[in-house]
Amino acid sequence: MDITKDIVYIGVDDKAIDLFEGQYDVPNGMCYNSYVILDEKIAVLDTVDKSFTDEWLEKLDKALCGRKPDYLIVHHMEPDHSGALKEAMAKYPEMKIVSSAGAFPMMKAFCKNDYADRKVLVKEGDELSLGAHKLSFIAAPMVHWPEVIFSYDHTDKVLFSADAFGKFGTIGTDEEWACEAARYYFGIVGKFGMQVQNVLKKAAALDIKTICPLHGPVLTGDLSEYFTLYDMWSKYEPDKNGVAIFYTSVYGHTGRAAELLKDELEAMGCKAALNDLARCDMAEAVEDAFRYGRIVLATTTYNGDIFPFMKTFINTLTEHNFCNRKVGLIENGAWAPVAANIMKKMLEGAKGIEYTENSVKIKGDLTQENIDQIKALAKEMA
Numbered sequence: 213m214d215i216t217k218d219i220v221y222i223g224v225d226d227k228a229i230d231l232f233e234g235q236y237d238v239p240n241g242m243c244y245n246s247y248v249i250l251d252e253k254i255a256v257l258d259t260v261d262k263s264f265t266d267e268w269l270e271k272l273d274k275a276l277c278g279r280k281p282d283y284l285i286v287h288h289m290e291p292d293h294s295g296a297l298k299e300a301m302a303k304y305p306e307m308k309i310v311s312s313a314g315a316f317p318m319m320k321a322f323c324k325n326d327y328a329d330r331k332v333l334v335k336e337g338d339e340l341s342l343g344a345h346k347l348s349f350i351a352a353p354m355v356h357w358p359e360v361i362f363s364y365d366h367t368d369k370v371l372f373s374a375d376a377f378g379k380f381g382t383i384g385t386d387e388e389w390a391c392e393a394a395r396y397y398f399g400i401v402g403k404f405g406m407q408v409q410n411v412l413k414k415a416a417a418l419d420i421k422t423i424c425p426l427h428g429p430v431l432t433g434d435l436s437e438y439f440t441l442y443d444m445w446s447k448y449e450p451d452k453n454g455v456a457i458f459y460t461s462v463y464g465h466t467g468r469a470a471e472l473l474k475d476e477l478e479a480m481g482c483k484a485a486l487n488d489l490a491r492c493d494m495a496e497a498v499e500d501a502f503r504y505g506r507i508v509l510a511t512t513t514y515n516g517d518i519f520p521f522m523k524t525f526i527n528t529l530t531e532h533n534f535c536n537r538k539v540g541l542i543e544n545g546a547w548a549p550v551a552a553n554i555m556k557k558m559l560e561g562a563k564g565i566e567y568t569e570n571s572v573k574i575k576g577d578l579t580q581e582n583i584d585q586i587k588a589l590a591k592e593m594a
C-alpha cells in the first residue's frame with residue numbers, strides 16, 4: 213500500500229491475538245503499522261510485534277526493491293513496535309538507528325543492545341534530511357511511554373504519530389473510527405491528557421494532510437474530526453450527550469433499578485447507556501464513563517465493601533485520571549448499606565466530581581419510595 217509516491221506501508225495484521233497488551237479484547241484483531249520512506253536515503257519507520265518478524269522483513273525487502281535502508285526511526289519502544297528491531301539491525305548492518313534519548317536504554321533492556329556505534333539521537337525540533345524529504349522530530353513524552361517521539365515529513369505533509377490516533381482492529385477493519393479509537397485512547401493513553409494536549413498544540417502549527425499512526429488506519433481527508441475528538445478527550449470533556457449508567461447486581465434488584473433509571477431518562481428524551489459491569493467489556497465501560505458527562509454508579513454492599521466489578525471499575529477510572537463529571541449514586545444493602553459512602557471515598561481524589569442531590573438507597577427489593585427516588589434522580593440527571 214502506497215501512502216504517497218515515496219511512502220509505503222509495510223505493517224502487519226494480527227488476527228490471532230485475543231488480548232492486546234494482555235487485557236484489551238480485540239474482536240477485530242490488531243495491526244502494527246510500519247512505513248518506509250524511499251528517497252536518496254531510505255528510512256524505515258518502526259518495526260512490528262516479534263511474532264510477525266519474518267512477514268515484516270519480507271514486506272520491507274519487497275519495498276526496498278534491492279536497495280538498503282539507511283535509517284530505522286524508532287518512534288516508540290514498546291514491544292508491539294520494536295519486536296523486530298534486533299533482527300532488522302542484524303540484517304542491515306549499515307543501518308543507523310534514530311530515536312530519542314529515552315529510547316536507547318529501553319533498547320538495551322528489550323534487545324540487549326543500545327547500538328551505541330549506530331545511534332542517531334534526536335530531540336524536539338531536530339531534523340533529518342533524506343533527500344527530497346525532510347523530517348522534523350516532535351517530543352511526545354507519555355503518549356504513551358516517556359521516550360515517544362512523533363515525526364513530521366515536510367514534503368508530503370505526513371505526521372507519524374506513534375500510538376496517538378491509533379485504534380483497535382486490523383488495518384482494513386470497516387468500522388467507525390471514533391468508537392474503537394476512544395476505547396483504545398482511554399484505556400491506553402487516557403491518563404496522560406495533559407501530555408496529549410502539549411503535543412496537540414505542537415501539531416496545530418503544522419500543515420498535516422495525512423496521519424500515519426502505529427495502529428489503525430492511515431487517516432486522510434478532513435482530519436478535523438480526529439483532532440477535535442483528541443482535543444476533547446485529552447481535556448476530559450465529554451463528547452456524547454446523555455447519561456451512562458454502570459451497575460452490578462447480585463439478585464437482580466440493583467439491575468432493575470438501573471434499568472428503571474434508563475427507562476425514565478429515555479422517556480424524558482435523554483440518551484442512556486447501560487453497562488452491567490459483570491458482563492460487559494470493562495474497557496468499553498471505561499470509554500463510556502469518559503465520553504458521557506453524567507454517570508450513575510449502582511452497586512451493592514459486599515463484604516463490608518462494594519461489589520468487586522464496581523470496585524475494579526472505579527479503581528480503573530481513578531487510575532486513568534477520571535474527573536469533571538456529574539455523578540449519581542444508587543446503593544443496595546439488606547442490613548448495613550455502605551456502598552454509596554465507599555464509592556464516594558474511592559472518588560475522593562478525582563477532581564471536579566459533582567454529586568447529584570438525589571440518590572437511591574435500596575434495602576433488598578425496590579420499594580415505592582425507591583421508585584420515586586429513581587424518578588427524581590432521572591429528572592435531575594436529564
Ligand code: FEO
Pocket residue numbers: 288290292293356357375426427
Ligand atoms: Fe502500540 Fe504503546 O504501543
